[in-house]
Amino acid sequence: MSKQLIEQCKQGNTFAQKRLFDQYANRLYRVSLRYIRHEPDAEEVLMNAFLKAFRAIHDFTYRDDPGLEAWLRRIVVNEALQHLRANRHLPVFLTDDAGDQQPALEPLPDMGLDAERIYALIQELPPGYRTVFNLYAIEGYTHREIAQQLHISENTSKSQLSKARALLQTWLLQNGYEAETRRIS
Amino acid sequence: MKQKPDESLDQWVRHTLSQLPDSPPPGSSFDPERLWGQLNPKLATAPARRKIGMAWWIAAACLAGVTLSGYWLTQRVDSRTDVAVHQPRQLKPDVPLLRPEPASSVASREAYFSKKERHPATSRSDTHRPDSPQAEATTPSTEPLALSVLPAELPLLTNELPGEEKQPDLNKRTATASTPKRRFNVVHANELRAEEETRPKLYPAENFVRIGTGERTESISDESRPALTLPLTHKPNQ
Numbered sequence: 375m376s377k378q379l380i381e382q383c384k385q386g387n388t389f390a391q392k393r394l395f396d397q398y399a400n401r402l403y404r405v406s407l408r409y410i411r412h413e414p415d416a417e418e419v420l421m422n423a424f425l426k427a428f429r430a431i432h433d434f435t436y437r438d439d440p441g442l443e444a445w446l447r448r449i450v451v452n453e454a455l456q457h458l459r460a461n462r463h464l465p466v467f468l469t470d471d472a473g474d475q476q477p478a479l480e481p482l483p484d485m486g487l488d489a490e491r492i493y494a495l496i497q498e499l500p501p502g503y504r505t506v507f508n509l510y511a512i513e514g515y516t517h518r519e520i521a522q523q524l525h526i527s528e529n530t531s532k533s534q535l536s537k538a539r540a541l542l543q544t545w546l547l548q549n550g551y552e553a554e555t556r557r558i559s
Numbered sequence: 560m561k562q563k564p565d566e567s568l569d570q571w572v573r574h575t576l577s578q579l580p581d582s583p584p585p586g587s588s589f590d591p592e593r594l595w596g597q598l599n600p601k602l603a604t605a606p607a608r609r610k611i612g613m614a615w616w617i618a619a620a621c622l623a624g625v626t627l628s629g630y631w632l633t634q635r636v637d638s639r640t641d642v643a644v645h646q647p648r649q650l651k652p653d654v655p656l657l658r659p660e661p662a663s664s665v666a667s668r669e670a671y672f673s674k675k676e677r678h679p680a681t682s683r684s685d686t687h688r689p690d691s692p693q694a695e696a697t698t699p700s701t702e703p704l705a706l707s708v709l710p711a712e713l714p715l716l717t718n719e720l721p722g723e724e725k726q727p728d729l730n731k732r733t734a735t736a737s738t739p740k741r742r743f744n745v746v747h748a749n750e751l752r753a754e755e756e757t758r759p760k761l762y763p764a765e766n767f768v769r770i771g772t773g774e775r776t777e778s779i780s781d782e783s784r785p786a787l788t789l790p791l792t793h794k795p796n797q
């Protein structure tokens with residue numbers, strides 16, 4: 375099904391492009407919002423990413439749906455990093471004094487594992503911590519790749535990641551995820 | 560193998576985020592239809608840009624093709640010219656060519672003709688006799704020049720004005736070549752001196768002196784300008 379959709383998108387079929395957009399827009403918007411907290415900027419990044427994807431879809435070879443989603447996700451991530459660089463958030467945002475910040479989250483109604491809460495905690499990380507944690511822990515980049523993408527050293531990437539983990543665990547404990555935190559540590 | 564606590568946290572976060580619903584975050588104002596409305600016009604302009612890019616590439620290819628073909632044609636004409644210059648046999652005409660002479664030989668020839676007009680019988684008989692040494696000496700000068708050093712397009716020396724354009728006519732050229740016209744005899748200055756020495760003297764010239772260098776740079780066209788000669792005598796009545 376998706377293969378036919380991709381072939382029709384390669385032929386410039388607008389309806390196929392709309393169907394592909396509807397299928398992945400919400401998921402990729404979450405990806406964009408994990409890197410850029412400002413919603414209008416995240417929408418602009420998503421739009422530019424889809425624009426690039428439709429223009430470069432002639433060079434894409436479809437194998438399966440996860441491959442298609444990974445390809446689209448990578449375009450969104452690159453576009454988000456480009457947006458951060460264009461707005462001079464990179465690499466200036468790499469700070470070391472983010473330990474005292476507190477996440478501005480509302481108290482959880484229950485103590486259960488909530489994906490939306492974890493998502494919101496990640497969004498509350500400082501930009502440098504958040505970017506490196508997203509790239510390493512969620513997207514699967516290596517420290518070398520992160521260093522190349524953000525124009526920083528590998529040691530800086532490692533230190534940013536360890537600080538992001540420490541801050542995230544602290545927040546998890548403060549927001550009632552004590553059991554989960556104890557289990558993973 | 561036990562995983563590190565940090566990697567366990569990463570896996571736990573990744574696993575948790577994979578359970579997110581396929582919808583915008585709660586409280587978000589994200590509207591996919593509105594974003595598509597902004598995206599669709601930009602997608603419509605994308606093929607036009609590609610067509611413009613293709614047109615530029617086609618125009619550049621045509622320009623390069625015209626330039627290369629022009630260069631190739633120029634090289635081809637040059638190679639033909641080289642071949643023509645290096646093939647003297649094909650360009651050797653039947654008509655003997657006259658070569659330009661230096662000014663000294665022209666002056667000597669004019670002096671010779673002025674004397675020949677004074678003594679027409681003697682000079683003509685000597686000059687046109689085939690077995691005479693003077694005739695043998697003048698024969699090589701009338702031979703055609705070697706064309707290997709001359710350009711193929713060099714015009715023949717004729718009486719035509721330089722402003723007139725000459726139409727190429729092979730028949731006329733062949734007829735001209737069969738009956739060559741000789742208006743002048745090309746004689747070396749040394750031959751003229753030798754002729755003067757061998758010529759029989761009609762009158763004793765020991766008592767005359769010639770004023771001047773012997774060679775004239777200006778042309779003598781008429782007989783109204785005789786040579787000035789003064790007799791050497793000590794007698795006042797002569």
